[in-house]
Amino acid sequence: MEFRGSSVYDQSDFFTNYMKRRNREDSPNNAIEGPIMSELVGNIQNKTILDLGCGDASFGKKLLQLGASHYTGVEGSEQMVEAARSNLLEIDATIFNETMESYDYPRESYDLVISRFAIHYVSDINRLFQNVYQTLKEDGRFVFSIQHPLTTSSFASKEAGDKRGSWIVDDYFLDGERKEPWINKVVVKYHRTIEQYFTALRQAGFTIQDLREGTPKREHFSSEDEFVRRQRIPVVLAFACRK
Numbered sequence: 165m166e167f168r169g170s171s172v173y174d175q176s177d178f179f180t181n182y183m184k185r186r187n188r189e190d191s192p193n194n195a196i197e198g199p200i201m202s203e204l205v206g207n208i209q210n211k212t213i214l215d216l217g218c219g220d221a222s223f224g225k226k227l228l229q230l231g232a233s234h235y236t237g238v239e240g241s242e243q244m245v246e247a248a249r250s251n252l253l254e255i256d257a258t259i260f261n262e263t264m265e266s267y268d269y270p271r272e273s274y275d276l277v278i279s280r281f282a283i284h285y286v287s288d289i290n291r292l293f294q295n296v297y298q299t300l301k302e303d304g305r306f307v308f309s310i311q312h313p314l315t316t317s318s319f320a321s322k323e324a325g326d327k328r329g330s331w332i333v334d335d336y337f338l339d340g341e342r343k344e345p346w347i348n349k350v351v352v353k354y355h356r357t358i359e360q361y362f363t364a365l366r367q368a369g370f371t372i373q374d375l376r377e378g379t380p381k382r383e384h385f386s387s388e389d390e391f392v393r394r395q396r397i398p399v400v401l402a403f404a405c406r407k
Contacts, residue, residue, distance in 0.1 A: 166343055166350040168285070173241035181347045183220075193281065195384045195391075197309050197400045198223075200376050201280060204307045204404040208232045211275040214299065216264045216308075217282025221248035221257070228255055236260070236274070238267045264292055269299035276300075279308040284316060284353045289361070293368035300407045306370060309402040312377065316342055316355040331397050358401065370405035377401055 173179050188194065201223070209231040215224050218237030228235050234256050239245050240263040248259045260267060264279075264286055277296050286292050296306050318332040319342065339356050365372055378400030385391040 166352055168352045173244050175349065176243075178347050178349050179241075179243050189386050190390045192378075192394070192399050196378045196380055196394065197281065197402070199381070199384055200378060200400065200402050201278070201307065201309055204374060204376070204402060205276065205278065208276060212236075212273065214238070214274040214277045216267075216277065216279040216296075217285070218248055218259070219244050219280070219282075221251050221259065223278075223280060224248070224257060225251050225255065228252075228257060234258075238262050238264060240264075240266075267295075269295040271298055272301050273299055274301065275304050277304070277306045277308075281309055281311060283308055284310045284355075285351075287354055289354075289356070289364050290367065293364050293370070297368045297370060297407055302407065304407045305373075306365075306405040306407070307403070309400055310361070311353065312398040312401045313355060313357055313361075314397060315399055316344075316353055318342075333397075361401070361403065365403065365405055370407065372403060372405050374404035375402070 173182065205227070208227050210233045212234045213224070213227055213232050213236065215221070215235065215237045218224060218239045221235070221237045224235040224237055235252070237248055237257065237259040239248060239259060239261065242261060245259055245261045252259065264282070265288070277300060283289065283292065300306065313336070314333050315331065317336040318334040320332050320334065337357060339360060340354065342353050342355050343350050344353055362372060377398040380391055380394040382391050385394070
């Protein structure tokens with residue numbers, strides 16, 4: 165059985181194992197992607213924020229503590245929504261149990277739209293980017309991260325085990341579905357080239373201000389071996405854009 169979008173997070177065994185992996189000190193989320201997203205988001209004082217694929221809303225809680233005026237999370241998984249609402253008790257935040265595709269994007273409502281490691285599960289990024297553009301206020305910003313296209317390109321299944329020692333980069337210019345074994349399940353992701361993301365953003369009307377490929381920094385790793393391993397291939401691609 166294969167899982168699309170956020171549906172896999174409603175499998176109890178997967179959810180438990182994912183949260184353990186996600187919260188590892190040297191996970192790519194914490195050691196690479198998190199610091200980049202925090203830097204690209206910048207000053208969020210008094211900003212209204214929309215988070216697409218918000219997960220347990222840990223990042224939203226941090227942003228509110230740093231001065232955001234309101235946080236709205238969109239999450240398709242019921243288990244993740246429950247975790248997010250629990251994380252944000254007595255905080256000025258709203259969580260919608262919707263997917264990025266089904267959410268009703270209100271016009272010119274947010275100063276900042278963010279998404280972390282979720283857009284590679286969306287089949288139609290052109291429609292998504294258009295929705296994000298119209299829901300942003302004038303001069304609003306869109307900051308998001310995805311799994312780097314070099315790691316989604318190959319149709320070959322990744323080798324078993326938590327720590328990959330080699331990578332296959334193949335079929336890069338063949339975009340579309342990729343079925344990947346992950347934590348004892350099969351999830352569907354969508355591979356696109358960096359150029360395709362860039363073009364879709366430009367066509368939606370965005371100005372691309374920054375692009376990062378997740379260069380590892382030693383100070384974010386507790387393990388020297390893991391730092392060295394993460395220098396071999398990029399696992400993160402992040403964009404910062406303005407309306």
